[in-house]
Amino acid sequence: MKIYDFLIIGAGSAGCSAAYFLHKDGKSVALVDREGIAGGASGAAGAFLSPLPGQKNIYNSLVNNALDFSLDFYQELLPQAVDKKGVLRVANDNFDEDKLSQNSIKYDYFDTKQLHDISKNFRDIEGYFYENAAVIEPIQICNKLTDGCDFYKIDVEKLIFENGFYMLENIKAKNVILAQGVSSSLVEIPYMKIAPIFGLRIDVKTTTKVPFNVHKSISISTNKQDGTLSIGATHERHDNEKMECLTTCDKCSFYVKGDEAQIKTLLKQADELIKLDDLEVLKSYKGARATIKSYFPVIGKVVDYKSTLKKYPSIKNGTKIPPEDLDYFQNLYLINALGSRGFVFGPYLAKILTQNILHNKPIPQEISTGKLFYKMARKGKL
Numbered sequence: 001m002k003i004y005d006f007l008i009i010g011a012g013s014a015g016c017s018a019a020y021f022l023h024k025d026g027k028s029v030a031l032v033d034r035e036g037i038a039g040g041a042s043g044a045a046g047a048f049l050s051p052l053p054g055q056k057n058i059y060n061s062l063v064n065n066a067l068d069f070s071l072d073f074y075q076e077l078l079p080q081a082v083d084k085k086g087v088l089r090v091a092n093d094n095f096d097e098d099k100l101s102q103n104s105i106k107y108d109y110f111d112t113k114q115l116h117d118i119s120k121n122f123r124d125i126e127g128y129f130y131e132n133a134a135v136i137e138p139i140q141i142c143n144k145l146t147d148g149c150d151f152y153k154i155d156v157e158k159l160i161f162e163n164g165f166y167m168l169e170n171i172k173a174k175n176v177i178l179a180q181g182v183s184s185s186l187v188e189i190p191y192m193k194i195a196p197i198f199g200l201r202i203d204v205k206t207t208t209k210v211p212f213n214v215h216k217s218i219s220i221s222t223n224k225q226d227g228t229l230s231i232g233a234t235h236e237r238h239d240n241e242k243m244e245c246l247t248t249c250d251k252c253s254f255y256v257k258g259d260e261a262q263i264k265t266l267l268k269q270a271d272e273l274i275k276l277d278d279l280e281v282l283k284s285y286k287g288a289r290a291t292i293k294s295y296f297p298v299i300g301k302v303v304d305y306k307s308t309l310k311k312y313p314s315i316k317n318g319t320k321i322p323p324e325d326l327d328y329f330q331n332l333y334l335i336n337a338l339g340s341r342g343f344v345f346g347p348y349l350a351k352i353l354t355q356n357i358l359h360n361k362p363i364p365q366e367i368s369t370g371k372l373f374y375k376m377a378r379k380g381k382l
């Protein structure tokens with residue numbers, strides 16, 4: 001039996017980042033995943049890191065603060081896995097010209113001629129260039145984050161808590177962090193209703209030099225250090241009535257169905273932005289990002305919603321009970337709902353979470369488990 005300070009379930013961007021900061025703070029960490037390191041959404045990710053334009057609000061401030069932190073963090077952690085050449089954003093229905101131009105982030109506007117001067121392969125497009133953007137190698141990054149931690153390939157079926165310790169095979173740990181992405185949670189957390197958004201990424205070879213990342217409704221990366229490019233897109237949100245999640249994602253028919261047509265569509269969309277000469281598809285990846293309705297990520301102690309509501313049923317009517325009076329599962333924490341920006345949020349949120357656990361530093365309300373619990377309880381959803 002090996003005893004650890006922390007057991008982390010899920011070795012994606014969230015779990016690996018948490019492992020990094022705990023290890024750095026002198027804690028012993030066991031990291032567990034049924035697939036391997038970055039075997040879930042994190043291994044499939046693009047992985048583009050871009051600012052979120054638009055007039056300043058709580059959400060885009062969170063994203064842009066996380067981006068500043070995480071970009072510097074990755075460059076220091078593993079510079080060879082980071083290509084920071086900026087991103088050109090082309091207006092689309094979600095982000096029109098107004099949104100791209102009226103924002104708090106610095107940009108340069110490139111018209112069609114300027115873009116043709118940069119590369120004759122650009123189609124007749126124009127866009128807004130943001131310097132603070134990159135593409136990273138997600139698997140290399142996740143592996144590096146886990147240096148100094150022990151990894152176990154285990155499919156965890158349930159959490160066992162005995163005499164103040166969580167027990168899993170030969171592992172005994174005082175604290176557990178759930179970083180499970182879209183998989184069914186090991187503890188009932190109905191106030192965090194995760195909806196998977198499926199996505200596809202392809203890696204391609206081309207003789208075209210792409211000077212920076214290009215984003216419209218899909219993203220094309222600049223040439224990475226091995227010369228290849230990644231192209232990625234979000235496909236289908238999985239929370240509508242006709243497609244209810246009853247299984248874990250790897251057993252879902254949407255997830256496993258063939259992707260030839262999807263690759264074709266992706267390449268067509270890429271071709272509308274830039275002509276990629278001598279194109280060869282090397283590999284495709286599929287995965288599901290975990291989101292909640294508000295798109296905010298969630299971190300913190302796991303609220304025992306049943307015992308809390310039994311003790312304070314009037315929470316449902318809006319009675320204010322301070323967060324410290326809620327019931328929490330003992331030494332159990334979570335980091336999830338990183339959405340389409342798992343590599344932007346990963347290190348930033350993991351640092352806030354681990355500082356909270358180890359040094360009692362506060363978690364901003366908008367991303368806390370407590371805030372989400374109150375919101376769902378008051379809406380009558382629990």
Ligand SMILES: Cc1cc2nc3c(=O)[nH]c(=O)nc-3n(C[C@H](O)[C@H](O)[C@H](O)COP(=O)(O)OP(=O)(O)OC[C@H]3O[C@@H](n4cnc5c(N)ncnc54)[C@H](O)[C@@H]3O)c2cc1C
Pocket residue numbers: 009010011012013014015032033034035036038039040041042043044045046047048049154155156157179180181182183184186198199200201232233285286287288289290335336337338339340341342343344345
């Ligand atoms: C195609 C695609 C493109 C994307 N592009 C980008 C991008 O450009 N930029 C960006 O920032 N983000 C991107 N994302 C999103 C990003 O990948 C996710 O937000 C991020 O990977 C989430 O990390 P995570 O650690 O929360 O989840 P995951 O990486 O899914 O990790 C969760 C892990 O938990 C494990 N697990 C769960 N339950 C158990 C259990 N009971 N026992 C054992 N193991 C368990 C799973 O096997 C999994 O490996 C993309 C995602 C996809 C799918």
